Amino acid sequence: MISKLLIANRGEIACRVIRTARDMGIATVAVYSDADAKALHVRQADEAVHIGPSPATESYLVGEKIIAAARQTGAEAIHPGYGFLSENAAFARAVIDAGLIWVGPKPESIEAMGLKDAAKERMIAANVPVTPGYLGEDQSVERLQAEADTIGYPVLIKAVAGGGGKGMRKVDDPANFEADLQSCKREAKASFGNDEVLLEKWITSPRHIEVQVFGDSHGNVVHLFERDCSLQRRHQKVIEEAPAPGMDEETREAICAAAVRAAKAVDYEGAGTIEFIADASEGLRADRVFFMEMNTRLQVEHPVTEEITGVDLVEWQLRVASGEPIPLKQEELSINGWAIEARLYAEDPAKGFLPSTGRLEMFCVDDGYARIETGVEEGSEISPFYDPMIAKVVTRGEDRQDAIYRLEDCLSELLVFPVKTNAPFLLRSLLSEQFIAAELDTGLIERNPQWAEAVDLSEAATSQAALSMLNRGVDDQNSSLKGFRMNAPNRSKVAMMFGEQVKIGDADQPFDGLLQLDDGDTVWLNQEGETFALRPFAARGTGTAHAHDGDIIAPMPGKVIAVDVAEGDSVTAGQRLLVLEAMKMEHALTAPFDGVVAELSASEGAQVQVEALLARVEQVEG
Template sequence: MIAKLLIANRGEIACRIIRTAREMGIATVAVYSDADAKALHVRQADEAVHIGPSPANESYLVGAKIIAAAKETGAEAIHPGYGFLSENADFAQAVIDAGQIWVGPKPASIRAMGLKDAAKTLMMEAGVPVTPGYLGKDQSVARLKAEADAIGYPVLIKAVAGGGGKGMRKVEQAADFEADLESCKREAKASFGNDEVLLEKWITSPRHIEVQVFGDSHGNVVHLFERDCSLQRRHQKVIEEAPAPGMDEATREDICAAAVRAAKAVDYEGAGTIEFIADASEGLCADRIFFMEMNTRLQVEHPVTEEITGVDLVEWQLRVASGEPIPLKQDELSINGWAIEARLYAEDPAKGFLPSIGRLSEFDLGFRGRIESGVDLGDEITLHYDPMIAKLVAKGRDRDHAISQLSAMLSRAEIWPVKTNVHFLLRCINDEEFRDADLDTGLIGRKSDDLTVPIKPTESELVVGALNLLMVQTRDQMGFPLLDANGVRDHRISDSAKLSPLFGFRLNSNPNRHIRLRADGGPAEVTLSEPLLGADEIDYSRYGASWSRLVGGAAHRFELVSIDERGTGQASAADGAILAPMPGKVIAVDVAEGDAVTAGQRLMVLEAMKMEHALTAPFEGVVTEFNASEGGQVQVEAVLAVVEAAEAD
């Protein structure tokens, strides 16, 4: 058995591998970049080695540094996790050539499945069903157009070296083919250095079904049943579950047997996944499920397979890499219950899934279910890596029970001030079509507006936010708020010992006091009045000069703008403050201080994490303050401009 293992990765997968290795008595070595010097995987490992600057291409993607770290620490094996170098055949070979154990498939197996066209040809020879299409070497526009016409529209163009949704185009009609082909080849060349493409018939009701396979050096290959990963956003998985809804035993037997044939065709060792595309227009049926590709590594969604089979796939990887046979035979594996996983990302769905960074001042994912995370309270989410910060996995006796368990987990998540996709995930799993297992890969795209609409604070939440902010400003020497009779005093603490001092008070004067706030970065107004119903049931926490609500995954931030005792309803200039959504660079400036602007007019463009984000005027008015210049760097939530509303006629 391996005695010391180096994990050539970071984040939650590194922590996941460390956990199993520790249970097996295997010492662990972490590697880290500048940005990850204090990361959770570094803190959890027995040893850690610095491998370079923060950019991945200077650290985690430099194989020579990782192999050197293994030699330096005496680690005899390297586990690549997923992503980074996990499917790099040259790196796998370099590890083996250095005399270390590669915890993964043979380099030849990785290469065999690396190009989609060659892999499909190999699968056809092995008797694995593939999507109808064209795999030929003739890449002329005329030949590709003729093949697409023969297949019939819509047709899918795919880069042979593609992945992650890049180098893919759906062509609806013959007239669009040449333009879409040119665009696809250009993107493929830029992303993969290879502009060759293949053509596939477009599946009208596609479901993403994948089968977990496992092989060893003794010629054994087993499957651990299927997963459904149909809930996707731009070809990226969002929710995964096992087993697949609507999969009957006959279809399962056929598709899993095909997956085993696929693995045997490349002499596969270790954990791998055979991905299929299913035409679910008439339900799942073996003759409408086609090979798509093989991932020659552990998958992000492997926990759902572990939950229904009781197997630790990382343990199996380490045992097989040490030369042992697969621990269980095929007839010893069975499905028990249902499991579902949600990928929790540091991003803001209401702003086009813009990544969010910062320090996790609040990070509580509750205690139910299985949580796989690479961060902890107080850790920093940086610009440099994938924004996934955790996976939440729930198991139930059946699908409905598993979904309800996951919904409860997501509802209890409390994360601040980093924005997350928690409410997007909740909406996804509570969507009627998803609940009814009426699935296809386009579901999120069709319902994007409904699934991403921001959660607005309720009236009760706004009232409590306003009172909390007033209390910050008007505390006496005992720490309790005293608001005076004309508007600010003569509020008294409730006699009820059960209520927190923050919420247990009644308003005894001026029932028409107007408080203007900035709620979630936008203007809001409340009128304080008695009684304050339900306010004591709202969970608030104070951060700096603001108050934040942290309940059910929704984080609302309140900042005091103005107090108006007359109740005139005039807007404050600060209502129009334009805040930087994240650190970045100003790449375009369209207005100057003193300019009149209209609602929605672009003020400037901010570039952050390789994305452009236009900042616009919230309403018609005048730019009274402008604090940005083209080429300048800005910090998150910096006030870049202020728009004062135009007076009503």
């Protein structure tokens, strides 16, 4: 068994591998760039080695530095995680040539599945069903156009060396084929250094179904059933689940057997995924499921397979890389329950899913009924240099509905601030009628742009925050607006800061449908997945003050109904200076300290706007 392991990755997958290695008694070595010097995976590992500047091209993608770090620390093996160098056959070969153990498939297997056209030819030879299309060497525009016309539109152009959604174009109209082809080839050349393409028939109701496979050096290959990854945005997976809804045993047996044949065709060792596209226009059927590609590594969504099978796939990787056989035979594997994973990203859906970076002032997620895979913690920095994933939130239930409800609960209670996340978008997707009914296809998100709309702070949320502040005794003269009304009960309103705005919360109308956390300074609220932070409005001119805290500011729009002082008057700390009426309540503004009214801008009867300067008190030197 491996005794010391270097993880050639970062973030949540590095932490994930470290966890299993520790459980197995294997020492771990982390590598890190400048941006990750204080990262969670660095502190969790037994040792850590700096490998360069923040850009991945100067650190995590430099194989020589990673191998040098392994030699420096005496690590016997390298686990690549996913992304970065995980599917780089040249790096895998360099690791092996350096006398180290590569925790992954043989370089030849990676190369065999690396080019989509060659991989599809292998699959045809192995009797694995493939999507109708064109794989020819003739890459002329004329030949490709003719083949597309023969296949029939819509047709999909795919870069043979592509991945991650890059180098792909759907063509609906033959008149647009040449322009889309050239665009696809340019992108493929820039991304992969190879502009060759293949053509596939576009499936009109596509489901993305993939099968987890595992091989060892003893000739054994098993599958660990399927996952459904149909909920995608621009070819990027958003929510994954296992097993696939609507999958009958006949179709499952056929697709999983095809996956095993595919893995055996390339003499596969370790964890891998065979990805299929299913024409679900008439439900899932064995004769309408086609091979797309193979990912020769551990997948981001591997936890859902672990949750339904009870298998630790990282442990299997380490055992198989050490020369052991697969721990379980096919007949010993079974599906137990249902699991769903949501990818929580630092991005703003309402702004085109632009990445959101910065420090996590608040990061609170309940792992009581969810599995949280993350590489960050409260206080961590979300860097602009890498993938913006904050965490993978995974729930398991006895059935699909149970797993959905558990994931809903978790997303409705997480708190992340001030970094924006896609949590509201995830909740809307998860709770949509289509997802609940398992009416899935890869275009579902694209057809529902409203799921990405911003969540606005509601009156109910401000009421909840107001009640929380009153319950912990926020100073009345700072924040609460209390007053007596004829023929009506007393009302309690609280002025709060919401970013640069002042919000008024009616504490007499609390709403218990929101998660809240009160840390004594800030009330944090989760509303429909969005995190809001509200703080007591400490008007300048209230509370303990310093030499420059004498500005008396309107905490909200209102009417000045009383002015008790004049410019030049001496005042004492706590003395009432004026009264503001807002929302039918009176709010007294007082002197922050002993001093003199140096300026008075307010007059009785005047209407003032929020944060208007009403008066200024200066301390008297003496």
